[in-house]
Every structure is written in C-alpha cells, then in structure tokens.
Amino acid sequence: MERTFVMLKPGVLQRRIAGEVLSRFERKGLKIIALKLLKMNKTLVETHYAEHKGKDFYEPLLEYTLSGPIIAMILEGMEAITVVRRLAGPTNLDEMAPGTIRGDFAARTRLNIIHASDSISSAEREINLFFKPEEIIEWEDGNQQWF
Ligand code: CMP
Helix, strand or coil, X not given: CEEEEEEECHHHHHCCCHHHXXXXXXXXXXXXXXXXXXXXXXXXHHHHCHHHCCCCCHHHHHHHHCCCCEEEEEEEECCHHXXXXXXXXXXXXXXXXXXXXXXXXXXXXXXXXXXXXXXHXXXXXXXXXXXXXXXXXXXXXXXXXXX
C-alpha cells in the first residue's frame, strides 16, 4: 500500500468540477484517508513549489495557486503514486491525453487543475506539509480484495 498527496487547484472549485474529479479516484478504488478545503498562504505555496523557484512559470504558478481555495487530500492504494499520476495525465498541454483528468478538464499547462506527488519522497514531504497526523483517518471497508 502506498499513500500519495493530491491538490485540486483553485480552478476545480471555481468550475464546480470537484465531484467529477474525486469520483475518478473513487471509481479506481483509491481510498480517501484525509481531505480538506483550504486557502493556502504564500509561505505554504512557496514551500510546496520550492523546486520550481526561478523558472519562468513560477510567479504565475504562485498567483494561480493563491487565487482561491484548494482541496488537499491523501489517497491510499496499491502503487497509489503511479496510479494517481496516470489518472491525472501529463503536465504539458500537448501531451494531455483525453480520458485523463488534465486531458479532459485542463486547457492550459499553467492552469492544469491538479497536482499529484511524483515520488515516495515528495509524497511524504507533501503529506507532512499539508496534514497533521491526527487529520489522517485509517479505515477499513472489507473491499480490499477488489482493489
Ligand atoms: P504541478 O503538478 O502542480 O507542478 C508544478 C506546476 O507548475 C504544474 O503542475 C503546472 O501547473 C506548472 N508548470 C509546470 N511546467 C510548466 C510549464 N512548462 N509551463 C507552465 N506551467 C508549468
């Protein structure tokens, strides 16, 4: 079992598509073990996107991420990091295939609606950045055999 961090960017709430995006994770069988709505502050955005500091899209990325509330979550499942990255689709507009979340809902690379951890170490870092241990709820439903 693996855990991954997912952020639904401000465009998701603004466009009222949060339910559609969440349902893709649920249909795949991923388990939501933490979920919250929050308005990020500048320090949190800068820490989260520190690796992109200095790139040409960095300032617009900060501005977009601060433009409204986001939904942060932790998803659990077999190979959850890879599975969620596949569901999300590639970052660049010209590579986003239809059927993926970005391919179906994003019309610009910069406004690509979803962030998902790209490795075990980033998942751990991002989970710790956004969630306290007591906000993570482990639960069982007896359905593990299907997923
Ligand atoms: P995300 O997965 O949140 O990680 C960094 C974000 O920076 C990315 O999604 C995009 O929103 C943005 N980004 C990454 N590469 C580019 C790019 N080449 N041009 C514009 N924005 C980018």
